[in-house]
Amino acid sequence: MKVRPLHDRIIVHRLEEGEQKIGGIIIPDTAKEKPQQGKVIAVGQGKVRDDGKRQPLDVKDGDTILFGKYSGQEIKIDGEEYLIMREDEVLAVLDSKST
Numbered sequence: 001m002k003v004r005p006l007h008d009r010i011i012v013h014r015l016e017e018g019e020q021k022i023g024g025i026i027i028p029d030t031a032k033e034k035p036q037q038g039k040v041i042a043v044g045q046g047k048v049r050d051d052g053k054r055q056p057l058d059v060k061d062g063d064t065i066l067f068g069k070y071s072g073q074e075i076k077i078d079g080e081e082y083l084i085m086r087e088d089e090v091l092a093v094l095d096s097k098s099t
Contacts, residue, residue, distance in 0.1 A: 012038035
């Protein structure tokens with residue numbers, strides 16, 4: 001299914017973290033914190049300003065982002081879990097270039 005969020009909203013797929021071990025103890029999935037990193041799947045066209053023009057978004061499809069622990073709303077599309085959030089909930093865009 002093709003989904004396009006409205007205005008300044010974005011759809012994000014959480015990036016899963018590997019298995020966590022603390023002092024030799026494996027932490028079960030139910031006790032793990034959800035990752036705060038994800039990949040942008042779709043973006044809206046931007047927020048409409050007072051003058052009627054659209055403010056383009058700083059994030060784009062394919063960006064890897066960091067977001068707050070309680071950001072966004074969880075949604076399901078075609079059986080997959082995603083987050084939908086406003087662009088202002090994004091804390092940073094990760095640069096994939098190695099320096």
